[in-house]
Amino acid sequence: MKSISVFGLGFVGLPLSLTYTFYGVKVYGVDVNKEYIERLKKFDTHILEDYHRKNIKEILKESIENKLFEPTDSAELAMKNTSEIIVTVGVPVENRKAIMKPFNAAMETIGKNLKRGNLILIRSTVPPGTTREVALPILEKKSELKCGKDFFLAYSSERIAEGRAFEEFQTMPVAVAGINEESTKRGKALLDLINPNVIKASSPEIVEISKLIENSSRDVNIALVNELASLTEKMGVDTMEVINVANTHKRVKLLTPGIGVGGHCIPYSTHYIYYEAQKLGLELPLLSTAREVNENRPLQIVNYVEEALSKIGKSLQGTKFAITGIAMKDNSSDISESPAMRIKDIIIQKGGNIVWYDPNVEGDFKEKKETIEETLKDSEVLIIPIKQELIKLNVDLLGSLMKEKSIIFDPKGLLDRKEIEKLGFVYISI
Ligand SMILES: NC(=O)c1ccc[n+]([C@@H]2O[C@H](COP(=O)([O-])OP(=O)(O)OC[C@H]3O[C@@H](n4cnc5c(N)ncnc54)[C@H](O)[C@@H]3O)[C@@H](O)[C@H]2O)c1
Numbered sequence: 001m002k003s004i005s006v007f008g009l010g011f012v013g014l015p016l017s018l019t020y021t022f023y024g025v026k027v028y029g030v031d032v033n034k035e036y037i038e039r040l041k042k043f044d045t046h047i048l049e050d051y052h053r054k055n056i057k058e059i060l061k062e063s064i065e066n067k068l069f070e071p072t073d074s075a076e077l078a079m080k081n082t083s084e085i086i087v088t089v090g091v092p093v094e095n096r097k098a099i100m101k102p103f104n105a106a107m108e109t110i111g112k113n114l115k116r117g118n119l120i121l122i123r124s125t126v127p128p129g130t131t132r133e134v135a136l137p138i139l140e141k142k143s144e145l146k147c148g149k150d151f152f153l154a155y156s157s158e159r160i161a162e163g164r165a166f167e168e169f170q171t172m173p174v175a176v177a178g179i180n181e182e183s184t185k186r187g188k189a190l191l192d193l194i195n196p197n198v199i200k201a202s203s204p205e206i207v208e209i210s211k212l213i214e215n216s217s218r219d220v221n222i223a224l225v226n227e228l229a230s231l232t233e234k235m236g237v238d239t240m241e242v243i244n245v246a247n248t249h250k251r252v253k254l255l256t257p258g259i260g261v262g263g264h265c266i267p268y269s270t271h272y273i274y275y276e277a278q279k280l281g282l283e284l285p286l287l288s289t290a291r292e293v294n295e296n297r298p299l300q301i302v303n304y305v306e307e308a309l310s311k312i313g314k315s316l317q318g319t320k321f322a323i324t325g326i327a328m329k330d331n332s333s334d335i336s337e338s339p340a341m342r343i344k345d346i347i348i349q350k351g352g353n354i355v356w357y358d359p360n361v362e363g364d365f366k367e368k369k370e371t372i373e374e375t376l377k378d379s380e381v382l383i384i385p386i387k388q389e390l391i392k393l394n395v396d397l398l399g400s401l402m403k404e405k406s407i408i409f410d411p412k413g414l415l416d417r418k419e420i421e422k423l424g425f426v427y428i429s430i
Contacts, residue, residue: 004190005078005085006031009040009071010098011124011334012158013088015049015165017049018059019194021068028078029071032105040064040071048333059166074245079113084190087122088158090264091130094269102132107135111142113386117142119152119186122204124264125211127272131155131204132271136179147179154178154187155204157211162241162263162332173197175207215269221255222266223290226297229257229430233304239430240413256430259340259385259411260297262328267291267337284311285417298342301409302350305381308407308428314380317351318401322379324372325386326358330412333360340385355379359390376401383409 003026006017010031017027031037039045043061050056063069071283072078079085089106092099103124112118120139122131131154136147144152147384160168176191176198180182184200191198201207232239241253245255261267270291277284306316327339336340340356344367349353355367357375369375376382380403384393391413398408407426408415420427 001081002026003028005075005082006032006088007075007085007110008088008090008103008241009036010088010090011047011085011162012160012165013054014045014047014060015042015160016086016088016123016169017069018056018063019166019169021063021066022192024065024068024191024292026081027069028082029069030073030075030078031071032073034073037071037073039262046333047052048166048331048360049163053280057277075109076114079110079115083118084116084186085110085118085120086123087120088191089222090124090269091126091272092264093268096160096269096271096275097157098275100127100130103130104134104136104138108142109139111139114139114143114151116145119154119183119190121190122153122155123158123217124156125157125269125272126204126208128212128276130208132179134161148183152178152180152183152186153204154183156198157207157214158193159211160421161344162329162334165281165374167324170195171197173199175199175210177201177207179204212269212273216257216273216290218259219266219270219294220286220290222258223293225255225257226260227293227298228254229318233430257373257411258339259301260296260342261294262336262338262340264336267294276347298339299346301339301343301383301411302346305383305407305409305428307351308409308426309381312407312426319352319381320379321347321352321354321381321383322375322402323354323356323383323385324358324375324391325384325388326356327386329387330387331360331389332423333362335361340383343344343383357391358388360388372397373401378403379406379420381407381409384414385411387412395423398425399423399426 006013006030007030009029017029020027031209090105091103128425140147147153156174159172176187177189188198229239246252246254270287273290326340328334344354355369355375357369408420411430413429417427
């Protein structure tokens with residue numbers, strides 16, 4: 001297996017492709033976004049990852065120059081040269097419903113270019129049953145070949161966390177299962193090339209559902225501590241101290257509360273399961289409640305800040321807010337389902353003025369500022385939702401640029417409460 005194709009070059013597909021190149025495998029990386037393909041050819045990407053002190057752009061440059069990575073928008077070119085195909089095209093959610101269109105379009109393209117002996121290994125997170133009930137019929141119809149006999153199809157969930165992708169592709173245990181035994185064998189062989197911890201499961205459905213419940217278990221556990229925080233915040237009790245005390249119990253392991261849950265993985269997984277359950281006439285109230293708790297968390301945060309404002313005789317309307325770090329999590333460039341974005345939108349809806357700064361996040365946005373100084377200037381409330389290493393916040397900067405008696409909402413505890421209070425500011429954490 002000297003060359004493979006990877007469909008979808010996003011937060012998963014690009015670092016995954018480059019990981020294969022570490023092992024001497026030539027990778028044709030296929031993406032429908034032509035502009036992005038041109039950008040990749042110039043060794044540039046919006047994705048932030050590094051490995052062994054090299055950042056992803058350097059790794060990308062080396063892989064292209066060594067002719068081990070070829071970004072292309074031509075599925076035909078890629079599939080002409082490869083017989084193993086990995087798919088990382090996502091399944092978005094709109095109005096709590098899975099939108100299969102992009103994934104199905106990828107399957108149609110792959111189906112049209114399919115040859116005898118090909119293996120398709122799906123690594124996207126998908127609603128239960130997608131491999132067998134959605135991918136397989138499209139591939140068979142478009143190729144006029146028989147799955148399990150003429151070509152092979154397997155599913156292996158992807159478990160990496162953004163920011164740790166290169167390391168986790170090679171070390172995180174992964175499960176794989178195919179439509180038949182040969183498909184499982186071929187899928188495992190493809191994964192074995194980069195990861196020694198590949199587990200075989202009995203069916204694609206097992207792996208699809210286990211991925212979803214892995215994500216949903218995090219949704220539920222985060223919802224639990226977010227709900228706890230909403231209680232302790234109202235009571236004026238230190239949430240983290242409660243959690244630390246509770247965690248001295250040997251069988252309790254509470255997570256850390258936050259401002260909500262971002263990214264596609266966790267929120268979408270719960271929607272995929274929930275949608276499937278509804279089709280089967282099941283309610284699964286725990287999952288839907290957990291989702292609701294986490295979705296409401298940004299609104300709760302805004303209400304919490306609004307209460308702090310009213311205690312010092314101010315209202316949210318007309319107040320100048322600043323947010324430093326808008327991405328969906330620490331040191332990320334990804335804004336998908338970002339709770340910080342949601343906080344920003346709620347503040348605007350409620351009549352506040354807001355600007356934000358995040359050097360990791362690309363693109364033109366109305367409220368985006370290019371420097372920390374412009375962002376903080378004359379602001380009355382600063383929200384620091386996540387930790388972006390590139391954002392250098394210090395107390396002197398806040399003191400010199402922000403208005404008197406400002407409020408600092410610092411859920412991650414990045415600043416020193418005493419120092420902030422010395423400025424005459426109000427400091428709030430979780
Ligand atoms: N981001 C994560 O940390 C993470 C972790 C584990 C699993 N996942 C799952 O992996 C999948 C991909 O996630 P992502 O974050 O990389 O998404 P992404 O949106 O960053 O990337 C998807 C890429 O697919 C491309 N694409 C869309 N349609 C295509 C087609 N027909 N052919 C080729 N390319 C196409 C898009 O242009 C985009 O570049 C999702 O199912 C996600 O849930 C993501």
